[in-house]
Amino acid sequence: MDEESEKPERLDIPKKAIYRLSIYHRCLQKLKDNGQDTVSSTTLAKAAGVKPAQLRRDIGYFGQFGTRGLGYPVDGLIATIREALGREHLQPVILVGAGNLGSALLRYHGFQKEGFEVIAAFDARPDEARARTLNIPVHDVTELENFIFNNDVKLAILCVPIGFAQEVVNRLVASGIQGILNFSPIMLEVPADVTVNNVDLALELEHLGYFIR
Amino acid sequence: MDEESEKPERLDIPKKAIYRLSIYHRCLQKLKDNGQDTVSSTTLAKAAGVKPAQLRRDIGYFGQFGTRGLGYPVDGLIATIREALGREHLQPVILVGAGNLGSALLRYHGFQKEGFEVIAAFDARPDEARARTLNIPVHDVTELENFIFNNDVKLAILCVPIGFAQEVVNRLVASGIQGILNFSPIMLEVPADVTVNNVDLALELEHLGYFIR
DNA sequence: AAGTGTGAAAAGTTTCACAGCG
DNA sequence: CGCTGTGAAACTTTTCACACTT
Structure with a gap:
């Protein structure tokens, strides 16, 4: 329910953002299946049902992954989210x-x-x-x-x-x-x-x- | 997901408070089964897993039901919540x-x-x-x-x-x-x-x- | 004395808006 | 030009703390 534990950094990331990460992950998977290799915050946000600014903020909690003028690399984002959610392994x-x-x-x-x-x-x-x-x-x-x-x-x-x-x-x-x-x-x-x-x-x-x- | 509809008053009640209402309702039911007829915010809050102040605030959205120095009437609160959640009828x-x-x-x-x-x-x-x-x-x-x-x-x-x-x-x-x-x-x-x-x-x-x- | 009701502060979250990069 | 990254503003929700009532 709550944790003031030994996890570094991650503590100031809103819980709701963590939930949205899973949603983004799914949307990205679909984009990947469609052969997309980059995606803008506007597009991904629409697919996930959130505002673009929120998506950028959420992603920003984990670092800078986007290319200005272009968008985010689909594969890169997927990897980052999997890593964040501890899902590299089964x-x-x-x-x-x-x-x-x-x-x-x-x-x-x-x-x-x-x-x-x-x-x-x-x-x-x-x-x-x-x-x-x-x-x-x-x-x-x-x-x-x-x-x-x-x-x-x-x-x-x-x-x-x-x-x-x-x-x-x-x-x-x-x-x-x-x-x-x-x-x-x-x-x-x-x-x-x-x-x-x-x-x-x-x-x-x-x-x-x-x-x- | 959201509503800027025609419902009066109720719009400024936090969604999370609505969820908690259901929890309070369950706890109150249990108290009633145990023969309690009044309950303090501290007691009910503990049963529901929230802080007393939050419980009072949540209940306060719907009016004043408590008696200072005593607590809330179990039956009265149950009725109020049922009414609020639209659960008078099956x-x-x-x-x-x-x-x-x-x-x-x-x-x-x-x-x-x-x-x-x-x-x-x-x-x-x-x-x-x-x-x-x-x-x-x-x-x-x-x-x-x-x-x-x-x-x-x-x-x-x-x-x-x-x-x-x-x-x-x-x-x-x-x-x-x-x-x-x-x-x-x-x-x-x-x-x-x-x-x-x-x-x-x-x-x-x-x-x-x-x-x- | 015990416990509610609630302003006001604090904490948490979202959104805006724009500078700055590619 | 298009789009990210992010300070700062706006908004929402929680918590504190205490005046007030029974």
Whole structure:
């Protein structure tokens, strides 16, 4: 949620800018596929749905990459963003809680596409039948600690029922997990050097309720 | 994404405050279940994971409800928030795109719990077998317009493949949908009086990548 | 004494606007 | 000329701190 930790430099980059970086990355990928090799802030900004000045500012946080009068090199920018987001290498991820939502996420291939690999799932009562329909091993949750340690996993997706969330998180943190994508509608308590990202589906729907009349 | 529309007063309330309102609502519900009938900003704020001053400010956007020296009436606050979020009545919702993620969301009961009812799903090629495993009708997407009109639906959950997203959104908007919960990793174009809420799962995972070392 | 409501300060973020480079 | 890079202005949101009420 927050970090006043040991990371150099990077601390004064707005969190929202980090999110936009991923969006830019996707747009750049598409441009690259189309054979573009340079792009102006105006063009990229339009594709990403932001203002050109904001895009330039966001990119500026990481250095100077553009050529005045021309624009940015597509490949160069992609490399820079991958580097910034720590995505040079395939990142292993585990998923805890292979219930309805959890199994759906395992079948969802959006993660894989973006440089993450969900290498295993864990559940309190692994469902053999369901496990066979996924092509990822579903382990008993008791094996969590060993697996994380042996495979040097840093990221976890959490889909367990509310009542178990905090307990599981404590174990994840103790085993060395540094980032948690949390689908339980609950505020998790973690040390300052662990980042939690909440995805609260009901909350997003409720939020819309405010804007419809 | 933004609105400079005809809504009175409410325009100067921060969007983030609206999100927090849903969180407060949940915490209040829990307090009520525990038999509490008043709560101080300090207590509620701790439960919601925010600072007391922020909670008071957020609540203050909607009026004065507290009693100095005592706190807020739990019931009163719940009522106020429900009213603000437009949740006095059960809100019908449709889901478009009953693929992997879509069907998982249909099985997810978090929405129902929070006052929304997913009353129908639509798909380009409704899968009969899969439909039987859900207890919600899956219609052909051609019936979209009629259904929305006949049932006065205002909210839609969008889980179609990227390539179809904008096209479907145009139809939703033309049929009177005012709020869209979008799971496709794409920036949708909608008129200013329609609100889009993006839930981009891959992006959330990428965001975590920045914070792990 | 306990706790709200809120001006005013601080912090965070976006946008403008333009100098300066290729 | 076109487009980046960026100071400075504008705007938004959070936090402080305290007067005020029960």
